[in-house]
Amino acid sequence: MxxxxxxxxxxxxxxxxxxxxxxxxxxxxxxxxxxxxxxxxxxxxxxxxxxxxxxxxxxxxxxxxxxxxxxxxxxxxxxxxxxxxxxxxxxxxxxxxxxxxxxxxxxxxxxxxxxxxxxYDYMSTEANVIEHRNLILNLKDSTVSYNDKKVELTKNEFKILYVLMKDKGSIISRDSIMRSLWEDENFVDDNTLTVNINRLRKKLEDLDIENYIQTKKGQGYIII
Missing domain, CATH: 3.40.50.2300 (Response regulator)
Incomplete structure (x- = not known):
């Protein structure tokens, strides 16, 4: 923090x-x-x-x-x-x-x-990948892989998954995720977050991994 x-x-x-x-x-x-x-x-x-x-x-x-x-x-x-x-x-x-x-x-x-x-470049001191439950997020090329499959993520999808995986086991509020999507003073609204979460979930399903990102109603999202 x-x-x-x-x-x-x-x-x-x-x-x-x-x-x-x-x-x-x-x-x-x-x-x-x-x-x-x-x-x-x-x-x-x-x-x-x-x-x-x-x-x-x-x-x-x-x-x-x-x-x-x-x-x-x-x-x-x-x-x-x-x-x-x-x-x-x-x-x-x-x-x-x-x-x-x-x-x-x-x-x-x-x-x-x-x-x-x-x-403080948020990736500067990290390893090249984050892994959790066999899902691998590559910090260098913004791809995510599971078993033998790999998909590319958009910048926003990558940041969302990075935030959730980095603090796996903790509930991350929607407001906190939206703040991570800011670029200088360009605001990301609630609808944009919902669209990106849905697209990210679809890509994870394409990798044959379901319910990886769980919704905590009224609180936010969590990866367990």
Missing amino acids: FKILIIEDDLKMREIILENIHRWGFDGLYVKDFNQVFNEFINYEPHLILLDINLPSYDGFYWCGKIREVSKVPIIFISSRNSNMDIVMAINMGGDDFVQKPFSLEVLMAKINALLRRT
Whole structure:
């Protein structure tokens, strides 16, 4: 699970962001003691940081510099300061993106997802295949095989099966699967997911494997 550290002085703002992060299935933590920002970063080991410029004691530029001394973790600046100088300073200090307040939570989450994808290739540290119950998903050519049969999967079919096989034994919600199908800010709706699930099931049936993906009504899908 990706961990996101929020360094934001506005209590209401950071609680709203934290709630939204949790809704997306990420782990989140916000800094309470702004004299301990660096220690919070070291102890929490986040995959991404949301960093305001205006902070007590030291500003966001200072903390960005301190973090960049030891880590390349993605940093998104979130600030009401929007002069060209502020944006240039944020990027020069090591920020990866800049979001101006007030902002849409949907836009912020799209940027978070895009930056996480660019930074942590979800297949980069995996083996070339995933196998479960003799079904083999090839991560290099997006094919799935069972016994002596093999079929090709579309990009969305592949991602759905990857998510379900990677967390086999766990119920994966429809919302979680739809989020995995996003490409940058292109939204995948509920109907698109249903169509892709049905096509994927048909292809698995063509391999002579039935009921591989089970529906948990009102909860999502699971591979057992």
